[in-house]
Amino acid sequence: MESDSSCCDLTCLNEELPMKFEESLKLSDEEDDYSDISLRLLDLTDVDDFMEWFTDDNVNKFCSYDNIFISKEGTMRYIADVVIPHPWFRAICLNGKPIGSISVSPFQGKDSCRAEIGYEISSKYWGNGIGTKAVKMVASTIFIEWPHLERLEGVVAVDNPGSQRVLEKAGFTKEGVLRKYYLLNGKPKDIVMFSLLSTDQQVTYFM
Numbered sequence: 001m002e003s004d005s006s007c008c009d010l011t012c013l014n015e016e017l018p019m020k021f022e023e024s025l026k027l028s029d030e031e032d033d034y035s036d037i038s039l040r041l042l043d044l045t046d047v048d049d050f051m052e053w054f055t056d057d058n059v060n061k062f063c064s065y066d067n068i069f070i071s072k073e074g075t076m077r078y079i080a081d082v083v084i085p086h087p088w089f090r091a092i093c094l095n096g097k098p099i100g101s102i103s104v105s106p107f108q109g110k111d112s113c114r115a116e117i118g119y120e121i122s123s124k125y126w127g128n129g130i131g132t133k134a135v136k137m138v139a140s141t142i143f144i145e146w147p148h149l150e151r152l153e154g155v156v157a158v159d160n161p162g163s164q165r166v167l168e169k170a171g172f173t174k175e176g177v178l179r180k181y182y183l184l185n186g187k188p189k190d191i192v193m194f195s196l197l198s199t200d201q202q203v204t205y206f207m
Contacts (some may be wrong), residue, residue, distance in 0.1 A: 039090040058123035124195035135170040154194035171202040
C-alpha cells in the first residue's frame, strides 16, 4: 500500500510560504518539469486516467484492495460508489492530468482523533518527488479542514522503501514495524507505521 487507502521535508520548508487553503491546491517549483502538481476532486470523466494507476502492477503489488478494475464499467462503479462519496479523496494531477490519487480516511468513535493517509501514483512518474509534494499539500491543510484531528497515520509495507521515503520527506515520524498487520493477496504483511501530529512543528508552521 503505497499507503493504501486502501495502496509519496516538511522539516525543510523554512524557505516556503504557507499555502492558501483552496479546493485545488498547488505547489509550484520552476526548477523541474514536475512542478505543476495540484489536487482536485475526481469524477466519472476521469475513469481512463484512474484505470492507468489502479491497474498498474507496480502499484498494485503494495495495495491491499481487491483489484476490481479490470473493466471500465467496474472502475466507473468504484468511482461512483467509493471515490465520490469518500470523506476526503483527491486526484493527484500533473499539469492538470490525473496521474494518481491521495485520500485521508477518518477513524470513528473513540478513534476519531486520527485518520490514515493513502496515496497511489502511476509508476512511470515515480522518483520525481510528486508523491512527497502531494503529501505535504495534504498535511498543510487537513488539520485545518478537520480541527478534531490530532494524528495522521501512514501505513507502508516494509518492502516499499520508496513510499517510506515519501513520508519521511514529508515530515512524518517513523514509529516502528507492526508484524502481519494486513493481508495482501491472502498473505499477512509486515508494515511500517508513520505519523504526523497536529502539534508537530512542521504542521503548526502552516497554521
